[in-house]
Structure formats: C-alpha cells, structure tokens
Amino acid sequence: MEDHLNCIYRVISFIEKNYDQPVSVKELEDISHYSYRNIQRIFKYSCGETIGAFQQRLKVENAYKRILYTHESLTSIAIEVGFANIASFSKAFKQHFGISPKAAKLSKEKLLCEEMIIPVTSDILLEPEIIYLKPLQVYYQSVKTYYNNEEIEVLWEKFMKNEFPEPGTEYYGVIADEPLIRTEINCRYDACASEPSALKKLPSKTILGGRYARFIHTGSYQTIDETYTKIYSRWILNSDLEFSHTPIIEKYERHAAHEDGEKEQLTYILVPLR
Template sequence: MSDFNKKRIYNTRNYIETHYNQIISVDSLETISCYSYRNLQRIFYSLFNETIGAYQTRLKVENGYKKLLYSNKQISDIALEIGFADVQSFSKTFKKHFNCSPSLARNQKELLLNEGHPIQTITCVLKPEIIFIPEKAVYYSSCKTSYINPEIEILWDAILKNDFPDSNTEYYGVVADDIVITEKSKCTYDACIATSSLIKNLPTKSIFGGNYARFFHQGSYETLEETYQQIYGGWFLDNDFECSHSPVIEHYLKNEANCDNEADYLTAIFIPLL
C-alpha cells in the first residue's frame, strides 16, 4: 500500500477514534477514505485485524471501563457518554467483552490497579504538576504493541528516517490503551512528531487538549514501567483526582537525539484529567 493510501486509512481510523460514541455513517467513512465501504472494510481488517464495527464497539466498552476505573461518574451516565442507548445495553455488551458487570469492575478497581501496577516497587511519593495543554498538531505512525521497547524502537527507527530540519521538533508517544483493560495484541502506540517541516508520507492528527497531571521519569525507557507503577498503584489510589479516558502522552525531552547517556534521558508523562 502506498503512503498516500495508508494515510487515508489512518485518517479514517482517527475519525472513528474521535467519534466512537456517535453514529458513524457509511458516507462519512467513504468520503474520508476515498474507498467504497466494502473495500475499506477489507483494507481496515488487513491492517488492524478488526472490522470497523468491532473496533468502534471495543472503543466504547474500553473507554467505558476507563471511566469506571478512573472517574466517579454514575454508570448510567457513562453508558450514555460512550454511545449506548441505556445502561442495560451497555451492561450487556460490557459483560460480553469482560465477563463481568460494570458495577463489579468498578468495585474491583483497587485490586485491578494493584495487579496491573503493583505497588511493592514504589520507592517515592510522586507530586505531579496539574496543567492545561491546548491541542497540538502532529505527524504520526502507529504500531500494535504491548508497550515493550523493541516494537516501539522499530517504529521510531522508521519514522526518524524522515528529515526534520526544524530545530524545534518535538517527539511524543501516545499510549492509546490501558494494559489492565485492552488485550495486549490490540494495544496501540503512536510515535508523534511536532514540527513545522512538511512530512508528506505521514498522516496528521491532534493530541492533548485538556488538563493533565505531569510527571517526570529520568533514565532509560526500560524503567518507565516503574514510574507508571508509582503513578497508578500509588498516586492515583491515594488521591481524589478523576482521570479522563483519553490517551496517556509521553514527551521525550531528553532522548538519544540530544543526550548521550541513557541515565540522563528525561520523559514527561501526561495523565489526562477530567
């Protein structure tokens, strides 16, 4: 598939991601992708191993799960926010995906977060800065990954083959899925570039746009998970903040492009807040 055609498919997927809780018409998908719906379904499945309908439904229930874990909203309100007609239809679909009811999932929040982000490794108390960040346009490329470094490194190696003459180029990673909710085989990571340079072979989208708790991780990416353990297994459970279902974003402030020693790498981690 050419870069141009791949960009159209990525634009279509991004449209579904940002409108997952709405009725998405066939006409709108055909307009964005410039494919007939039948061909779009075939290409979409070949790239992402999911039909469009299954992908939208998964986004609904997984974003609903995030809202159950990270906010205090009523389950009936969550059902409507993520695009279900009522709480009964949400509960039925949720139970089909996760083998438990939404109320049970919420009641097991602390157990689930401690299991996914065990607190026994916590060695310090994190104190984030709460800031508002406006939307930022980026070029991006995606990969399926369980958030292990080799797959992400391969993605960055490919995207960095582009020329970025802009000295103010910024590098971000969008952690689209939550490993305690999404199957590892379906987790997505976006390598994002914010630059004034024109990159013809990559699609674009917007990231950020809201309030975030900003944490800092110093050192190798190999130890990033330890910081996430401190955030979710410690800071979140010990505070009254409600988190959004939006993706977590990493900003690579000091990286291999501007720093020779991995121990000096600096990564800002942005946790989206309500």
C-alpha cells in the same frame, strides 16, 4: 501500500473522535476515499477487527476508564460512550471484559488487568505537577505492540528518517490503549512530531488540550516501566483528582544535563485530568 496505511490512519482517527456517535457509510467513504466494502476489507486486514468491532471496543474501553477514574454513575457513563441504555451497555461490557459494570464499580482495584505489564506494588508516592496544555497538531506513525521497547525503538528509528526540522520539533508518544484495562496483547503506540516531515506526507491529528498531571522520568526509556509502576500503584488509585479517558501522552526531551557533564534522557509522562 502507503495509500492503504494513510487510509487506515484516517479511519482510526475519525472513529476515535466519534466512537460515541453513529458513523454512516458515506462518512467512512468520504474519509477513506474507498468504497464501504473496500475500506471494511482493508481495515479488517490491517487491524484484525471490523470497523464496527473497533468502535464497540472503544465504547466499552472508554467506559471502563470512566469507571476506574471518575465518580460518574453507570447510567451516565453508558450514555456518554454511546449506548442507548444501561442494559445494552452492561451486556456489551460483560461480553468484552467478563465482569459486569456494577461489579467493576464496586471493586475498582480488581479492574487492574491480570496481564498488565507493570506490577501494582510500590512504596514510593510520586507528586506530579498539574499543568494546562493547549491542543497540538502532530504528524505520526503507529505500531501495534505490547508496550515492547524494541518494537517502539524500531518505530522511532523509522520515524526519524522522515527528517523533521531541527531545532523546533517536539516529539511525543501517544499510548492509545489504557495499559491497565487492555484485554488484548496488541496495543497501539503512536510516534508523533510537532512539525511536518521534509520527506513525505504523514497523517496528522490533534493531541493534548486540557489539564494534565505531569510526571518526570529520568534515565533511558528501558526503565520507564518503573515510573509507571509508581504512578499506577500509588498515585492514581489514591488521588482525589478525576482522570480523563483520553490517552496518556509521553513527551520526549532530548537530554537532561548533569553537573558532571553527563547526559541522560528525560521523559514527561502526561496523565489527562477531567
């Protein structure tokens, strides 16, 4: 089972890096160490969709993010995410989201998914710090969730049993799917550590790299939706900055000490910029 899981992680990571390029049978077999027929079967069983459907979904979802967060033309977006022409892009986009790319571009606010987990209302405008972060290799485990705090907590309890080196290890959460545009309930969240496990070999990948708008959330993770509400309802749609389609990343600081000696959790929310 663990071999199958690591195989799926490798394939997902590869497709995410190369979603806009044709992926050959040989590449999939080399990465997964399975025959093409077997890796397709394992992937469909584990992820609920075929590899081809997964890659197509990444194309249109990354296009959706570019429409929402950049000023690029629809033709440029179509080519950048791997479609041969605007016609094939428009057809795939409308099949997936039920709206044409042109209509989406004309009314960005309507792109916000009706089933998103956060309400788009807030009177508070947050001001982030703009920072540059170097690429970082991390070791990770994933869970499919609807940004459910209990499921994420269970993942972290399991993840931390891997016994990472202390001190020195940094911990991150990668929100692999954009919560504003996700069309399915099950999304993917990755628990990540900057150092390898002392107990078993975990899959690894590179995160960060580039400019980020860094927001600060203080308090428990149970209330982090409130901070996301302020970011999405006021800052993202009104900012003059352009945003990258790469995932939002959370960096978890252990505690932030108060003057009275009490401690509370501190989380950095890192929104990628172009």
